[in-house]
Amino acid sequence: ENTCGRRRCRPGPLSPSGETEARRGAEQRRSLGPPLRGLPRRRPPPSPSPLPAGDGCGHTVLTPHSGTLSSKNYPGTYPNGTACRWRLRAPPGASLLLAFGDVDLEPSEGCAGSSLLLADPDAGIAYGPYCRNAGPAAPLLVTNASAVTVLFNSTSHRSGRGLLLSYATSQHPDLVSCLVKGTHYAQEHVSVYCPAGCKDVAGDIWGNVHQGYRDTSVLCKAAVHAGVIADELGGQVALSREKGVTLYEAAFANGLLSKRGSLSEKRLVFHKACGDALEAAAFNASSSWRELDALGQDRAWTAERAALGAAGRSWAAAPGSEAAWLEVDLGSRRNVTGIITKGSSERYDYYVTSYRVSSSRDGRNWRAYKGSGQEDKVFEGNADSHGEVANAFIPPIVARYVRITPQRWHQRIALKVALVGCPPARARAPRPYVPRAPEEVPVLPGSPATRTPVPGVALDPERAGSTLLVMLLLGAFVLLCSILLLLAFLCRRRRKATAEPHCGLAKGYPPLESSRVCSLESLPPAALAAFPAPRDLGPHLSPEYAEPDVVPLSPGSQTGPSTFKPPPDEGYALPLVVSHYDVPGKRHEYAEPLPPEPEYATPFSEQAPGSSPHRPARYDSPAPRPERTASPGGDAAGAPAPSPEGSRFQLGDCPLSHVYHEPS
Numbered sequence: 001e002n003t004c005g006r007r008r009c010r011p012g013p014l015s016p017s018g019e020t021e022a023r024r025g026a027e028q029r030r031s032l033g034p035p036l037r038g039l040p041r042r043r044p045p046p047s048p049s050p051l052p053a054g055d056g057c058g059h060t061v062l063t064p065h066s067g068t069l070s071s072k073n074y075p076g077t078y079p080n081g082t083a084c085r086w087r088l089r090a091p092p093g094a095s096l097l098l099a100f101g102d103v104d105l106e107p108s109e110g111c112a113g114s115s116l117l118l119a120d121p122d123a124g125i126a127y128g129p130y131c132r133n134a135g136p137a138a139p140l141l142v143t144n145a146s147a148v149t150v151l152f153n154s155t156s157h158r159s160g161r162g163l164l165l166s167y168a169t170s171q172h173p174d175l176v177s178c179l180v181k182g183t184h185y186a187q188e189h190v191s192v193y194c195p196a197g198c199k200d201v202a203g204d205i206w207g208n209v210h211q212g213y214r215d216t217s218v219l220c221k222a223a224v225h226a227g228v229i230a231d232e233l234g235g236q237v238a239l240s241r242e243k244g245v246t247l248y249e250a251a252f253a254n255g256l257l258s259k260r261g262s263l264s265e266k267r268l269v270f271h272k273a274c275g276d277a278l279e280a281a282a283f284n285a286s287s288s289w290r291e292l293d294a295l296g297q298d299r300a301w302t303a304e305r306a307a308l309g310a311a312g313r314s315w316a317a318a319p320g321s322e323a324a325w326l327e328v329d330l331g332s333r334r335n336v337t338g339i340i341t342k343g344s345s346e347r348y349d350y351y352v353t354s355y356r357v358s359s360s361r362d363g364r365n366w367r368a369y370k371g372s373g374q375e376d377k378v379f380e381g382n383a384d385s386h387g388e389v390a391n392a393f394i395p396p397i398v399a400r401y402v403r404i405t406p407q408r409w410h411q412r413i414a415l416k417v418a419l420v421g422c423p424p425a426r427a428r429a430p431r432p433y434v435p436r437a438p439e440e441v442p443v444l445p446g447s448p449a450t451r452t453p454v455p456g457v458a459l460d461p462e463r464a465g466s467t468l469l470v471m472l473l474l475g476a477f478v479l480l481c482s483i484l485l486l487l488a489f490l491c492r493r494r495r496k497a498t499a500e501p502h503c504g505l506a507k508g509y510p511p512l513e514s515s516r517v518c519s520l521e522s523l524p525p526a527a528l529a530a531f532p533a534p535r536d537l538g539p540h541l542s543p544e545y546a547e548p549d550v551v552p553l554s555p556g557s558q559t560g561p562s563t564f565k566p567p568p569d570e571g572y573a574l575p576l577v578v579s580h581y582d583v584p585g586k587r588h589e590y591a592e593p594l595p596p597e598p599e600y601a602t603p604f605s606e607q608a609p610g611s612s613p614h615r616p617a618r619y620d621s622p623a624p625r626p627e628r629t630a631s632p633g634g635d636a637a638g639a640p641a642p643s644p645e646g647s648r649f650q651l652g653d654c655p656l657s658h659v660y661h662e663p664s
Contacts, residue, residue: 056082056152058162061197064091065169066234068178068197071152071162075102075202078114078154078162086150094169096148098141099195101164101177106157107133116163117151118143132160140175166195168234179203182215182222182241182268191238194220199231199256206261207268208251209275209390213258215241215266225256226270227338227392233372238271253390255380274337274396274422280307281331287318289412301414303327308388308418314344317406317413324413327403333361336397338420339404343385350414351382352406359399369397378407385414398424 056078058070069086071078090096098118105114108131115129123145130136152163168175174191178198182190203218209226220229220237229235231254244264251258285303293299301316306326317324330336336359343351356376357369371377371394379391406413 055079056084056154057086059197059200060086061232062086062088063196063233064089066167066172066175066193066195068164068166068195068201069150070164070201071154074162074164076162077157077160078105080154080156083151083153085152088148088150088167090146090169092146094171095146096143097168097170097173097175098143098148099166099168099175099177100136100139100141101166101179101201102161103130103132103135103163104161105131105154105163106160107131110134114154114157114160115152116165119149119151120145120147121149122147139177142170164201166197168193168195172236176220178218178220180219182213182217182219182239182266184219185241187241189238189240191236192219194223194229194234194237196232196234198234199224199254205256205258206250206264207248207258209253209270209272211245211248212242212267212269214248214261214264215244215268216261216264217258217268219268221256222258222268223270225251225253225258226272227254227275227390227394228270228272230372230392230394231255233394240269240271241266242269243267251390252383252387254392274335275420276422278330278334278336278419278421280328280419282329283307283315284327284329285315285317286324286326287321289316289318306415306417308340308342308416310416312345313348314342314350314414314416316344316350319412321413323405325403325405326415326417327401328417328419329363330400330402330419333398333400333424334419334421335424336393336399336402336419336421338390338392339379339402340388340390340418340420341381341404342388342416343382343410344412344414344416346386348414349385350410350412351385352409352413352415353381353383354378354407355381356405356407357393357397358403358405359397360401360403361399363401366403367399369393371395381406381408385410390420396421 056072058072058074058078060069061067062069067088071084072082073079088096103116105111105116108114111129111131111134113131115131117129118127118141119125120143125143125145127141127143148167150165164177164179166175166177172193174193176192176194178195178201180192181203198218198220201218201221203221205217205222205225206214207217207222213222213226219239220234223229223237223239224231228237244267246263248258248261248264248267250260283303283306285306288303289301291299291301299313301313303315303326304310305313306315306328315326339357341352341355343349356378358366359369360366368376380389382389402419404415404417406415
């Protein structure tokens with residue numbers, strides 16, 4: 001409640017003209033009950049007639065849990081010679097918290113001019129007076145009173161914005177003023193309590209609920225725009241400070257128009273549960289307009305065109321329909337937390353400026369939406385035919401059918417609609433566990449009829465199937481892991497066995513020393529010699545068919561085995577067998593078949609530099625061999641001579657390379 005007078009914060013006529021200054025001050029203190037501390041003395045203005053009621057009271061929203069009040073013309077200069085009184089009350093058992101948003105009164109000694117005073121007449125406690133040079137010590141004042149009287153008086157002054165004050169109960173210690181911005185916080189997550197009445201307080205916001213809001217926006221006003229709280233109720237707000245975006249788009253929502261803003265370091269993102277777009281199962285309408293265009297074609301503005309995402313024209317009521325309505329069927333019961341409306345399209349200038357909402361769960365019984373008040377709430381609609389306008393339902397609507405009834409419109413009733421919400425949360429009571437009756441077991445004679453409880457886990461019969469499935473899946477997973485580990489072990493053993501050097505030794509040979517046979521460094525340097533190129537043998541003979549001889553590793557050493565048949569002059573007698581591979585009792589060194597791709601009998605196809613076209617290239621060998629000269633009679637003679645061109649040595653899988661004979 002608030003009452004305003006010209007000089008004193010109480011109703012009634014002014015004091016007589018001959019009353020002294022001290023007597024007027026005493027009468028004013030008696031009107032407030034017990035003596036107040038620091039009450040300034042004031043002179044009456046020269047105007048003899050009283051000012052109308054509310055001459056010093058500005059924006060005022062008072063609710064049982066929170067509210068906001070300001071001086072007249074705030075944030076402009078407050079008028080001269082005004083007074084106002086607000087009475088703030090908290091519910092029983094709660095005390096009041098007051099947040100000073102702004103106290104900008106013209107300074108004076110002892111605040112004898114314009115002043116703000118907070119008093120509790122019942123307890124005899126007063127806070128103040130406050131003015132510009134004697135402001136509050138902290139932005140939040142904690143009182144122990146459930147009722148506080150706010151007194152504001154002004155005299156002749158030249159400057160000053162006046163005052164802005166908010167309050168809440170002691171249950172909300174995180175109360176903030178309507179002027180707090182997002183830049184006032186440095187932490188990533190913020191949770192504050194916004195009072196009621198911040199919507200009409202001066203302050204700018206940039207962005208929308210989908211993008212987020214620029215961090216320079218007024219926090220509580222942005223929360224109303226996003227539909228997180230209702231302005232007439234206030235409430236708790238949770239938000240995050242995230243990285244800013246390049247451009248913030250403007251939007252009209254919940255009676256507020258945000259601005260288009262540029263890049264900011266941080267942006268405010270409000271945490272709003274149950275804000276998904278709801279899919280409509282069907283649209284119904286009281287009537288539809290059937291238009292004939294300039295070519296005489298029939299154009300229907302049916303209810304199915306009322307979907308917000310539909311291209312082209314919207315739904316429109318038939319001409320002369322004063323009680324037209326549009327109905328949205330959601331298919332099942334939903335929590336509806338908001339609505340988005342749009343006009344006809346850019347081509348047509350039809351739209352609805354205000355509307356009411358009603359809901360039904362069965363399609364027969366309808367209930368008008370009142371919000372937090374006692375009367376049907378009228379929502380502010382569109383201001384053009386192509387922009388979208390959002391409004392929040394606080395508290396939400398739980399229904400299947402939602403009906404929109406236009407109240408005012410431009411030229412013609414035309415609408416596109418989308419609803420926002422989520423499925424309702426079904427609170428299921430926990431099912432009490434009922435133990436199964438144990439089967440009766442026959443008791444032997446003479447045994448006691450008592451049962452010893454066995455500790456264990458009681459399984460619900462309804463969950464036995466799911467438990468068995470989980471156990472089977474777990475067993476299959478363990479089995480699969482075991483198989484994979486076994487395969488990996490076998491593959492590793494196989495690769496290890498393959499990687500062992502075999503040096504090309506044939507099956508059946510005695511093992512040789514790896515340091516003697518498989519190492520290039522173990523060979524003497526003198527063994528690295530090259531044979532001279534064989535002579536031209538004619539087209540009918542080729543060195544490819546010459547039998548290789550045994551290769552001596554070094555002078556005086558034992559000859560290595562060869563896969564070719566040894567010559568007869570070495571004293572070896574061939575047994576009389578049908579096949580030289582089938583020798584019972586003894587395995588010959590040459591009895592094994594040659595590999596599919598012999599590495600020792602294939603000559604290089606490239607010719608040696610300086611050789612004739614018909615003369616094959618010389619080959620490298622790990623040991624020196626004397627050069628043989630073919631005599632005319634076919635005898636070979638000559639002394640060994642080193643190759644004048646040097647030698648190269650290459651090893652394959654086995655260092656025992658074979659040597660080719662020149663034909664005699």
